[in-house]
Amino acid sequence: MKSTQAVELTEVTKHYAHGVTALDDVTIGFGLGTFTAVMGPSGSGKSTLLQCAAGLDRPSSGRVVVDGRDLATLGDRKLTLLRRDRIGFVFQSFNLLPSLTAEQNVALPLRLAGRRPDRELVRRSLAAVGLAERGRHRPAEMSGGQQQRVAIARALVTRPAVLFADEPTGALDAGTSREVLRLMRDLVDGQAQTIIMVTHDPIAASYADRVVFLADGRFYGELHDPTAELVATRMLQLEAASC
Template structure:
């Protein structure tokens, strides 16, 4: 098995071990049709093991973002079932689905979405306040320490670099203690060196804290930090790579794009 210097724990789970870990998220026969009959996902069945890091890749319009949104409960599929943290999202009424997303799902996007007038600590605590939950200051502090910003709690976004702002966004997602952390191009707005820092952080959250991460990306170098890369085209799964390298991912993407 290959070993990568960017991984805190270089031992990548085997396929058998991934299956033994159990699924944090599982999609079964999921189809999603948008307006005018456009099929974004076409009978997708896939699972994401607990404590693992999966990257999702594919050409533009392949269904990557729709897969992420259905898996996270942001969109309901037209048909099929989505299980997250042992709950069937497709059967939950909207209020319970909202609560589940709030309590068990974390999101990190390309845009940092931090409020400029608030400190890093206040930005991390804000979703808890908006949800009407008591803010556990110790939990907020630990979340910032987990992303290497324990000494920047009092800094506002303008006083932080782009990479540090994304780390605050990750800490904000972690403060809810999510079963799954979803990332939609989380390093897309960062330069190469800063992107690597954030990807090392995501990798360490999996290796040190058994955090489950599902990340959409277009960057083969970013995908190489994951345990597995899932490839989509035309709303269908077209294969996967375990223990990926950037070179292998690039080659697979080239073949996928040529076949579309």
Template sequence: MERLETVVELTSVSKHYAHGVVALEDVSVGFRQGTFTAVMGPSGSGKSTLLQCAAGLDRPTSGRVVVDGRDLTTMGERKLTRLRRDRVGFVFQAFNLLPSLTAAQNVGLPLRLTGRRPDPELIGQSLEAVGLGDRARHRPAELSGGQQQRVAIARALVTRPAVLFADEPTGALDTGTSRDVLRLLRGLADAHAQTIVMVTHDPVAAAYADRVLFLADGRLHGELPDPTAETVTSRMLLLEEAC
């Protein structure tokens, strides 16, 4: 598949907190349409901060973040909230589904939050995309952990986001279920040109990506194209020794 334009671009992004804490320092990286990128690094390396700045959840101290052609660093809070709502999808380790709602109702929540009436066909398409077209009327308690995470992914996709950010999306799942979710994410990138950026600590999970970015002490320490679990593990060991 031809890779198209850069959907997310960070230019010289730094994030400093009080008391001299540096979470990110001069990070420049882009994420192209239809690519699946994993972000890895030791604890405290800045992985989650990178994700939050790229997604517009946190503002960098300096630098520029562009998502879907729009500069987040110059946006007011109202426009930034609208962009996150309409063009950015989020999946986290916790599924964050409302227990009293069906799968379809949970998927439709982002549309309701925008003041739009949920389109049953659109919701059905999102559930079909994650292999749960026959579970629309099931509530979270009637679904397995992997199925609940699939509903969370369908919810993130229902607005047709430019980019899907995933923070340890398989962290609460067993090994077999994790692989099912990772294959789903891989398929979304391949079949639907969905841009995906995933933070993970698992080399096996990272091996599903097109490339792996490595962070340490808030700085980029290279990337690995076409990763395998073995090559990722080796790079992580070298990185941890260097730190």
């Protein structure tokens, strides 16, 4: 029977040097076609959770399954291929190449994979983020919000099973942030895209179906159908408890 989870972490622990435990026995699943925000105080393990879930870092113990593949069973080459073909990444910095047009930036993952870019696929990816008419523009000719949408289109061009977003609106103003968050919400509702987003912003988290909270590397509960007010209240409680 096919799993309903796009990503599953089971008893995941991650130790770093000098006795630092970034994740401590975390078990959590992320359903197919859902939008999850991951939140917690500074040092709570949010980024480590994303890195382990996306196969960017290996846990010290525990099991991570992405798109039905147990990452512990994959060698470096197969893990690289999984990340390239089935996982998309969006970060706070857009990481667009300034000398390339929007179309060329979106096509880059296909070229790096040794595939000849399908121009229609690239154009559809840009159209999906509302930039069908900006394909020939370079990053300097676009606003910050448009650049982030190009970065999202680039992440979607390989049709990933999961899109990981690390503070995707952190460098944007409030109005532009709302545009990007509405786009991500539409991708989930309209295309059943699975999105896992690390954020510190309760307003950003309110666009998700569910908010997962971490503190001191441990799972500290969740909210479904969150509002910004409920998320902010929960964060204040967590921050007070971790002081």
